[in-house]
Amino acid sequence: MHLRLGDDCEPQEHERWVDIAVARHVRVLELIHYRCQFKPMPCPKSLFTCKGLVTLRLQQVMIWDIPSTIFLQSLKNLSLLCVEFLSGDEHVHRLLSACPVLETLIVRRWLVDCVTIFTIAIPSLQSLHIMRRPDFHGTTDGREYVVSTPSLKTLKVLDKFSRFRSLVKMPKLVNAEIKIRQEDSNKIMGCLTSSKYLSLCLTSAGSVLMAKSCEFLCQLEYLELCTKCSSDWLCLLLSHSPKLRVLRLNNAELF
Numbered sequence: 001m002h003l004r005l006g007d008d009c010e011p012q013e014h015e016r017w018v019d020i021a022v023a024r025h026v027r028v029l030e031l032i033h034y035r036c037q038f039k040p041m042p043c044p045k046s047l048f049t050c051k052g053l054v055t056l057r058l059q060q061v062m063i064w065d066i067p068s069t070i071f072l073q074s075l076k077n078l079s080l081l082c083v084e085f086l087s088g089d090e091h092v093h094r095l096l097s098a099c100p101v102l103e104t105l106i107v108r109r110w111l112v113d114c115v116t117i118f119t120i121a122i123p124s125l126q127s128l129h130i131m132r133r134p135d136f137h138g139t140t141d142g143r144e145y146v147v148s149t150p151s152l153k154t155l156k157v158l159d160k161f162s163r164f165r166s167l168v169k170m171p172k173l174v175n176a177e178i179k180i181r182q183e184d185s186n187k188i189m190g191c192l193t194s195s196k197y198l199s200l201c202l203t204s205a206g207s208v209l210m211a212k213s214c215e216f217l218c219q220l221e222y223l224e225l226c227t228k229c230s231s232d233w234l235c236l237l238l239s240h241s242p243k244l245r246v247l248r249l250n251n252a253e254l255f
Contacts, residue, residue, distance in 0.1 A: 018044040025052040027074075033060040040084045048072070048098075058083050066091050070098040079106040088114045096122055103127065109143065109162070117165065121148040126172075129156040132179075157188070167191050178202055179226075194219055196243075200233060201226040217241060224248040 021029055029050070033041040040062035047056075048070045056072075059081040066087075078099065085091040092115055096102070102122050108131040109118065120128065128149055143162040152170045156177040164184045170191050178188055179201040192198065196219050220241040225234060227249050238244065 015042075015044040015046070019046050022046045022050045026050065027052055028055040029053060030057040031059070031061055032057065040082070043083075057081070062086065063091055063095075066094045066098075068094070070094065072099050073101070075099045075102055077104045078102060081106070081108045082110045082113070084110075084113050085115050089117050089119065091115075093119050093121075096120060100124065105129070107131065109159075116142060117144045117146060118162075119146040119148075121146070123149075124151060125149040126151055127154040128152055129154075130159055131156075132159045132161065155191075164188065170194070189217070192217060196220060197222040199224040200237075201228075202233070218243065220244050222246045222248075224250060227251050 018029075018031065029047070031043070031047070040060045043058065043061040043063045045065065045067070048066055051071065051073050053072055053075050055077040056075060057077075057079040059079070060083075062084040064086050096105075096119070099122065101124050103124060104127040105120065105122065105125055106129045107118070107120075109115065128147070130145065144165040145162060146165050148166075148168045150168055150170060151172055153172050154175045155170065155173060158177070158179045160179060160181050163181055164187055167187050168191070171194055173192060173194050175197045176192050176195045177199040178192075180188055182203040185202050188202075195217065198217075198220055200223070217237065217240050220237070221243050223237060223241065223244060223246070225237075225248070227234075228251060234249075238247075
């Protein structure tokens with residue numbers, strides 16, 4: 001079921017449609033709200049009682065409360081695009097903890113999401129995509145990520161504004177697209193040891209740290225580098241990538 005709502009749609013109307021969808025045990029639900037000024041629409045509480053959901057996409061909605069009994073036992077694909085969590089960090093943790101078989105997570109944060117530390121601790125997760133914010137805010141802030149996803153196979157991080165507080169090793173990782181702050185380069189590169197396909201847009205963080213970060217990247221077969229900010233990585237990555245077959249250099253920022 002796909003609900004695409006504009007400014008003229010009242011909360012009661014879209015809540016009624018979501019209630020109908022939940023009553024019919026839908027497996028796929030998209031609740032997308034389009035508004036020019038990024039004013040989110042309240043998310044119906046009944047949504048969190050739909051235990052048969054397999055795919056859920058939320059865009060520009062506001063989550064007021066998440067019941068402590070929430071358990072989305074079948075949810076495998078979740079997209080949180082410009083979602084505002086009014087209780088901040090706690091609601092993010094409660095929502096993601098209620099998804100024991102989640103495999104794919106897409107996150108796009110914005111300035112008013114009320115979340116300081118966005119914790120993603122999902123043992124079953126296989127694909128994670130973190131996107132840069134769409135609010136044209138060009139400076140870093142105090143927002144952070146904690147990522148604990150040991151089963152991850154695909155990682156895309158395109159956010160130079162937030163920082164990573166912690167990351168765990170990802171021994172199953174195959175594909176990675178990375179565009180983050182320079183300060184987190186050592187953390188993220190240390191998690192890419194099993195990667196075969198890597199796209200990198202990352203300013204160097206000093207020769208010693210760079211050399212240490214590249215030490216175990218011996219599985220690389222495909223490498224794409226943004227020469228605008230990542231050229232310093234080139235020689236190091238080449239010298240530590242005996243299996244490399246494809247090298248692509250891009251003179252503009254990737255992603």
